[in-house]
Amino acid sequence: METVGRFAPTPSGRMHLGNVFAALLSYLSVKSKQGVWVLRMEDLDTLRTKEEYAALLREDLLWLGLRWDEETQPQSRRSPVYHRYFEKLQDLHLLYPCYCTRSQLHSVNAPHLSDGTYVYAGTCRNLSQQERARQTRLPSYRVMVPNREYAFTDLVQGAYHENLATDCGDFVVRRADGVYVYQLAVTVDDGESGVTEVVRGMDLLSSSPRQMYLQDLFGFQTPQYAHIPMLMAPDGRRLSKRDQDLDMGALRKHLNPEQLIGILAHAAGLTESGNPISAMELSSIFDWNKLKKTDIILQTIADIF
Ligand code: GLU
Numbered sequence: 001m002e003t004v005g006r007f008a009p010t011p012s013g014r015m016h017l018g019n020v021f022a023a024l025l026s027y028l029s030v031k032s033k034q035g036v037w038v039l040r041m042e043d044l045d046t047l048r049t050k051e052e053y054a055a056l057l058r059e060d061l062l063w064l065g066l067r068w069d070e071e072t073q074p075q076s077r078r079s080p081v082y083h084r085y086f087e088k089l090q091d092l093h094l095l096y097p098c099y100c101t102r103s104q105l106h107s108v109n110a111p112h113l114s115d116g117t118y119v120y121a122g123t124c125r126n127l128s129q130q131e132r133a134r135q136t137r138l139p140s141y142r143v144m145v146p147n148r149e150y151a152f153t154d155l156v157q158g159a160y161h162e163n164l165a166t167d168c169g170d171f172v173v174r175r176a177d178g179v180y181v182y183q184l185a186v187t188v189d190d191g192e193s194g195v196t197e198v199v200r201g202m203d204l205l206s207s208s209p210r211q212m213y214l215q216d217l218f219g220f221q222t223p224q225y226a227h228i229p230m231l232m233a234p235d236g237r238r239l240s241k242r243d244q245d246l247d248m249g250a251l252r253k254h255l256n257p258e259q260l261i262g263i264l265a266h267a268a269g270l271t272e273s274g275n276p277i278s279a280m281e282l283s284s285i286f287d288w289n290k291l292k293k294t295d296i297i298l299q300t301i302a303d304i305f
Contacts (some may be wrong), residue, residue: 001034005026006198007023011053012050013050014249016239025068025291040074043076043167047058063248075185099137100125101137105118105138120142150162152203156291167206201228201230202229202230269292
């Protein structure tokens with residue numbers, strides 16, 4: 001079977017080193033198997049995302065030598081498609097409206113075991129028709145989850161499992177303002193694009209069981225997952241879009257693409273030296289077994305420049 005991988009950035013700022021790392025590993029894995037690499041803009045949050053960032057992202061990927069084979073429709077334009085899958089869940093009687101406010105959610109629900117959010121206690125699951133009719137807020141919609149273990153073997157993190165009922169609870173698939181959420185959109189998009197492997201940051205590991213559950217309901221295959229270590233600043237913070245000193249605007253002033261890829265590949269354990277190397281060349285020697293599994297701390301900014 002042909003390998004189909006994807007890079008699914010959120011265009012809410014200039015790409016930073018962490019995004020470059022995710023793009024690079026996803027590209028390397030796919031191209032080491034002569035597969036197809038798909039680019040998809042995850043711009044569901046139209047307040048934070050901008051087309052100018054998406055344009056810069058494409059430009060930065062090309063500069064890095066990470067040429068995608070196909071770009072799929074951005075998520076902001078796929079609401080009607082997500083709606084069809086929402087209706088499938090409705091037909092299966094798995095959805096219910098939730099009227100909980102943010103503060104109720106935080107006071108009533110226990111912390112989520114794996115990502116610091118909460119386990120939804122099911123407050124609105126059994127409201128009667130009359131109770132629903134009395135509500136004045138617009139509801140979000142939650143999907144009911146089974147009391148069942150979802151388990152998979154991650155290419156980097158190894159065995160992972162989660163019981164959706166006890167570790168997560170019923171989760172939102174459509175917000176009160178009508179916007180479909182990441183979990184639903186990503187499952188539909190990966191499924192419809194025939195994605196066979198998902199390479200992304202470790203912070204999304206605990207999302208996978210929710211996506212596996214939706215894949216089962218929608219009739220999609222579960223891809224191979226690879227959740228990669230996070231890049232950390234010297235003080236132990238995760239690199240983020242706020243670290244403008246490490247965004248592509250700054251990096252491109254100091255380094256050429258091969259130098260940047262050489263430094264990242266070395267920090268990640270993929271090569272023995274930090275010598276400059278192109279993405280294409282690196283793909284021919286790429287091996288998941290060499291990748292470091294824990295957070296990668298970039299000792300000083302001077303390590304980069
Ligand atoms: N859009 C997400 C991000 O930029 C990635 C989601 C995914 O790869 O599933 O962090």
